[in-house]
Amino acid sequence: MRTARRTHSFTESVIRGMTRLAMEHDAINLAQGFPNFPAPDVLKEAAVRAIRDDINQYAVTWGAPRLRRALAQKYHEWYGMEVDPEAELTVCCGATEAMVSTLMAIVDPGDQVVVFEPFYENYGPDAILCGADPVFFPMDLGESLDLERLAGVVSDRTRAIIVNTPNNPTGHVFSRVELEGIAGLCRRHDAYVVTDEIYEHIAYDGPHIPVATLPDMRDRAITISGASKTFGVTGWRIGTIVAPADVTNAIRKVHDFLTVGAPAPLQEAVAVALEELGPEYYADLATAYRGRRDRVYSGLVEAGFRCEPPGGAYYILADFSDVSGLPDDEFATWLTAEIGVASVPGSSFYSQSAEGQGRSMVRFAFCKTDDLLDEAVSRLQRIRAEAVG
Ligand code: GLN
Numbered sequence: 001m002r003t004a005r006r007t008h009s010f011t012e013s014v015i016r017g018m019t020r021l022a023m024e025h026d027a028i029n030l031a032q033g034f035p036n037f038p039a040p041d042v043l044k045e046a047a048v049r050a051i052r053d054d055i056n057q058y059a060v061t062w063g064a065p066r067l068r069r070a071l072a073q074k075y076h077e078w079y080g081m082e083v084d085p086e087a088e089l090t091v092c093c094g095a096t097e098a099m100v101s102t103l104m105a106i107v108d109p110g111d112q113v114v115v116f117e118p119f120y121e122n123y124g125p126d127a128i129l130c131g132a133d134p135v136f137f138p139m140d141l142g143e144s145l146d147l148e149r150l151a152g153v154v155s156d157r158t159r160a161i162i163v164n165t166p167n168n169p170t171g172h173v174f175s176r177v178e179l180e181g182i183a184g185l186c187r188r189h190d191a192y193v194v195t196d197e198i199y200e201h202i203a204y205d206g207p208h209i210p211v212a213t214l215p216d217m218r219d220r221a222i223t224i225s226g227a228s229k230t231f232g233v234t235g236w237r238i239g240t241i242v243a244p245a246d247v248t249n250a251i252r253k254v255h256d257f258l259t260v261g262a263p264a265p266l267q268e269a270v271a272v273a274l275e276e277l278g279p280e281y282y283a284d285l286a287t288a289y290r291g292r293r294d295r296v297y298s299g300l301v302e303a304g305f306r307c308e309p310p311g312g313a314y315y316i317l318a319d320f321s322d323v324s325g326l327p328d329d330e331f332a333t334w335l336t337a338e339i340g341v342a343s344v345p346g347s348s349f350y351s352q353s354a355e356g357q358g359r360s361m362v363r364f365a366f367c368k369t370d371d372l373l374d375e376a377v378s379r380l381q382r383i384r385a386e387a388v389g
Contacts (some may be wrong), residue, residue, distance in 0.1 A: 014348035018332065022342035028376045031332075031342040033168070033314060033365035035232040036372060040281070043231055046272035050265035059264040061256040062248075065090025067267045071240055071275035078200075079213050086288045087245040090237065090252050093262050095226040096122055098239040101129045101258060102194055103160065104220050105250035105370075111159035111298075116145070118317070118349035118358060120168045120196070132159065141170060141317065142308055147181035154185045160192040161185070163211060166199040169317045169349050169363045171310020173203050176214075183214045193217065194248075198228040198239075201282045202289050203249045203312035212242065219244050222251075227270045229314075230285070232367075236266045289314055289366075292373060296366040299377030304384055314367040317346060321360040323383050327343040328359045335362070341376045341384060 018031035038044075038170060062068075068085035075081040092098040099122065107113060109131030115123045117136040128132035137153055139145060154161065163176040174182075186193050193211045200208045212221035224294055226239035239262070241251055255261075296316060297309045305318035324331050328345035336342040346361025366373060 006128055006131075009128055013121060015121060015344050018336070018342050018344050018376075021333065023337050025337050025340065025342075027336045027340045027342045028368075028372060028379070029342045030364040030366065030376055031336075031344045033233070033367055034234040035367040037232060037369050038139070039232045040273060040277065042276050043233065043269050043273040047265055047269035050268040055265045055268055057264060057296045059091075059261050059267050061261045062252040063089060063262070064264065064267040064271065067091055067238075067271040068275075070271040071242075074274050075242060081210065081211050081213060081218075081242070083242050083341070088242055088248050090241040090243070090248055090255055091262050091267060092241060092255055093239065094228060094234075094237040095196060095224050095239040095261050097237075097255070097259060098224045098226065099123070099162075099194070100126050100129060100197060101251050101254040102224065102241060102243070102247075103127065103132065104254045106192055106194075106222070106247060107132045107159045110156070112157045114150075114154060114158055114161040115351075116163070116167075117351060118169055118346070119162075120164055121348050123162050123285070124351060128314050134351070138357075138375075139170070144175065145178040145181065147178070151185060154189055154191065156189050156191050157183075158191045160194050162194050162196065164196040164198075166203050166208065166310075166312025168199065168313050169315045169344070171308075171313050171315060171317070173206060173208065173311040176208075176209055179209055179211050180214055183211060183217050186220050187216060192220050192222055194222045195224065197223055198229050199313040200225055201230050201285050202314055203286065204290050204293065204309075205311045208312070222247060227273075229367075230282075231270065231273055233266075234271075236263065238262055238266055238270050288334075292366045292368070295370065296364060296377065299373075299380060300364065303377070303380040312363055316364050316366065317349075317361055318364060319361050320330065320383075328362055332362050335383070338386060340379050 015032045022029040068089045072083040072085040075083045107130045111132050112135045113127045113132040114135045119140045195211045212223050223242040228234040297345035300318050304323040307318035332345045343364050346358030350357035
């Protein structure tokens, strides 16, 4: 049997693998980031209604008109962006498909795509799947982006810079200065910024800034988001892309041939949620996540981890070298099997070229109810007594 060469250059998802390990050991899953709390009633009722109303067939391939209209309205309310729902919006099967479809639409084989490291593990394979050369740009944890160093890496071979803000796994929320620096380089080298803004409503220390709102960036910013994190429905697979009309045309072709479309009744339900949930929903979401963050952060520090409270998203990347000398994958396996808490090994957020990076870190997701987080934190306090290696 032969498989295609491009699949040889990356491994299977470590994040999804840790979920399987957590299930095997009946551990609390703080590995893959998905909520265990219910979605808003308005969303669920709308989904039930859509199915009862027999919205069962393919939606328009690039998105149900009602959802695209609701999204355009929201982008206007949230960020003052004018988005044409007919020409500049595409609904995909999750932000994951949105990223692959976007890269396939804009990148030619051999083009460079800049990825800030540590990075959400999909971006490396995404770049490889579309034949690009990923260029990993290291960002020191807790430090802001070194724009001068970045200028030395971005060139006319750069087709796109991928920005994930708020960031998974670091929690970094890119500042206006950082984003303007990136935007300037893209303008200079005729490149796109592809921003994964899926955690846009989970920011603690300041407003989320879409790159598309920066001066002269509307034509080179491709804004990816979705319902997964904002409405706690990661399994619904509703992702969204705002892009200039010519780019949207190209993205829609890729999206159509890859998937035909995202689930029709669920698109209706997300449209209803966007129409009916007001600013208090989004404010409450961020407040609730801040509480979860503080709970887990102090629990981790108490258990002997070194970490910083994230500025956004729902992960904490924690250094465990004060409690164990094991490498990250062995520590994460031990933690799952013996302590009953699953995390993601830190090295999975680094490229192979960054040999040794992330080996003393694991990532915890805190998108869980307080009772589960408290139980996880209490289990983690046993680490020092039981740690090996
Ligand atoms: N973004 C989430 C994480 O990093 C979920 C990943 C996934 O499996 N799609 O855990």
